[in-house]
Amino acid sequence: MYKKLIFLLIMIVNTCVSAQEMQVFAINGRAEMENKGKWTTLVKGQPLNLSDRVRTSQRGSLTILDNERRKIYAVQSEEGGTVEALVATQRARAKSLTREAFAEVKKSLFGKQDDRYATRGGVTYRGNNNDEMLACWLAANINSRYEILNSQYTVALHAMDPVHHKAVRTVAVGESVELLVVNESDDALYVGIIDVDADSVWSAVSTECELLPPHSAVVLPYPIEFFEPRGTDHLLLIASPEPFNLPRALELYNTGYRDSGVGSFGAAQISISIK
Numbered sequence: 215m216y217k218k219l220i221f222l223l224i225m226i227v228n229t230c231v232s233a234q235e236m237q238v239f240a241i242n243g244r245a246e247m248e249n250k251g252k253w254t255t256l257v258k259g260q261p262l263n264l265s266d267r268v269r270t271s272q273r274g275s276l277t278i279l280d281n282e283r284r285k286i287y288a289v290q291s292e293e294g295g296t297v298e299a300l301v302a303t304q305r306a307r308a309k310s311l312t313r314e315a316f317a318e319v320k321k322s323l324f325g326k327q328d329d330r331y332a333t334r335g336g337v338t339y340r341g342n343n344n345d346e347m348l349a350c351w352l353a354a355n356i357n358s359r360y361e362i363l364n365s366q367y368t369v370a371l372h373a374m375d376p377v378h379h380k381a382v383r384t385v386a387v388g389e390s391v392e393l394l395v396v397n398e399s400d401d402a403l404y405v406g407i408i409d410v411d412a413d414s415v416w417s418a419v420s421t422e423c424e425l426l427p428p429h430s431a432v433v434l435p436y437p438i439e440f441f442e443p444r445g446t447d448h449l450l451l452i453a454s455p456e457p458f459n460l461p462r463a464l465e466l467y468n469t470g471y472r473d474s475g476v477g478s479f480g481a482a483q484i485s486i487s488i489k
Contacts, residue, residue, distance in 0.1 A: 235282040236262040236297055239431075240370070240396065243274020248294065262297050269294030275398055277431050281379060286431040288396060304430065344458045347477030349466035352452075360410055360448040360483060367403060367480025370396040371451040376437060384487045390439040391486070393419075395451060397426040403453040403480065406460040409438065412445025412488070416468065418460040419449075426453075444488045453480035 238245070238260045246253040247260075248267040256268065262278065270276050270290050277288045278301065289300040355363045372394040375382050382391055397403050403426050407419035420436050440447060452460065454477070 235280060236264065237279050237281065238262065238276065239279040239286060240277040240372075241274070244271040245269070245274060245276040264296065264298035264301075266297050267294050268297060268300065275429055277396060279379065286394060286396075286433060288398065288429045288431045290429055344454065344456045344477065345463040346466060346471065346473060348452065348454070348458050348460075348463040348479060349471045350473050351477050351479045352463070352467050353472055355479075355481065356450065360450065360485075362450075362481045362483055365480045365482070366478045367401065367453050367455075368398040369403065369405070369451055369453045369480045369482045370398065371407075371449060371482040371484050372396075373449070373484055373486055374433065383485065384489060385440050386489050387441060387444065388439065390437040392437050393434045393449070394431060395424070395426060395434060396431040397428060397453070399480065400428050401455050402427050403455060404457045405451060405453045406458065407434070407438070408450040408452060408460065408464065410448040410450065412443040412447065416464055418464055421459075421461055423457045423460070440486065440488050447486045447488060449484050449486060451480075451482040454478070 238256050238258055241256060241258065245256040246269055247256050247262070248254075248269075253269070256276065262268070268276060268289075269292060272292055275288050275290050277286060278297065279286055280301075287301050287304045289304050291300055295303075355365075357363060372381050373383065373391040374380065374394050376390060376392045379392075385391060393407060395405055397405075404423040405426055406423055408416055409419050410416050419438050420434075424432070424434060426432060438449075452458075
């Protein structure tokens with residue numbers, strides 16, 4: 215009897231906990247939740263149930279963190295909808311847009327024969343021109359304090375504690391963080407991460423580009439671990455509608471390659487203090 219009651223209580227607690235696995239991670243513009251017929255403003259960190267009705271302003275977006283599945287969704291809806299429905303729509307849209315982007319790459323791959331292609335890390339690169347333009351763009355749009363002077367696409371970068379899934383700005387030597395990338399623009403974007411350490415050494419965190427659908431947010435599949443030198447590391451998120459080879463672009467940048475064409479790129483920056 216007592217065992218059955220304990221088991222029942224555990225089931226009830228688990229049900230309540232699982233119902234609160236969703237929470238507000240970020241808000242761009244304005245986002246609200248319906249409560250007894252009235253719309254109240256959502257705040258960062260607020261828990262959400264799948265049945266909660268939410269809505270955003272016309273240009274706003276709501277980033278929802280699913281702690282249980284370790285997924286992140288950026289949703290938009292002026293009319294409003296349940297969290298469950300909006301997340302399901304975003305999942306389907308992300309898959310559809312990824313298929314469309316793949317179809318375009320495949321179409322161009324078997325199109326013009328005078329274009330050059332190379333595959334590195336499972337990513338197909340179309341020629342080298344975008345790498346050259348990125349090198350020029352970095353020189354023209356990242357100042358000596360690693361601030362971004364111009365970004366053609368709205369993107370954001372966050373460093374997350376891999377255990378507690380909270381944003382962090384200070385780490386110890388040897389600790390790792392996960393990188394959360396948010397694409398708030400209307401375009402599918404390829405993204406890569408540059409790490410500038412305390413000695414001003416630029417390096418690519420990964421040789422691969424990741425493709426993000428519009429209005430989506432993902433945790434990149436590779437964590438980043440911090441080593442000496444202690445001080446401040448600057449992480450730069452680079453985004454482009456065309457794929458690029460980040461190590462090659464950095465090689466061109468470091469050798470002083472400059473040209474008049476600077477291309478169209480988006481960027482975001484965060485600073486991490488290494489103790």
